[in-house]
Amino acid sequence: MLHIELTRASCILVLTYIVGLNLKGYSVVEQTHTQTFQSASSEQSQTLRDNVEKALQNYFTHLDGQPVTDLYQLVLAEVEAPLLESVMNYTKDNQTKASTILGLNRGTLRKKLKQYGML
Helix, strand or coil: CCCCCCCHHHHHHHHHHHHHCCCCCCCHHHHHHHHHHHHHHHHHCCCHHHHHHHHHHHHHHCCCCCCCCCHHHHHHHHHHHHHHHHHHHHCCCCHHHHHHHHCCCHHHHHHHHHHCCCC
């Protein structure tokens, strides 16, 4: 099975962006994190989206006719695990704060932490 390789820098960029993203509306925190994300992106000279697209192109190029299954779950796991780890570190393992930052129910957060062996 082939795996998509996301660089540590890409994961940090997505974490910075997602942690600041408020899907229910804009906030000062969101604007600050978005600015940080944009600054980090320009320093890297590529956006997270660009890196993901390149990783996927590389993945498909090297399939060599092999069937593909569960690609969505593969990509999600590559991003979700470091996201959870970084947010838990940021909140000093405070699940209530982490669930608020992530916009997840605390029970859902616990389930995901168990899924990735972080609890």
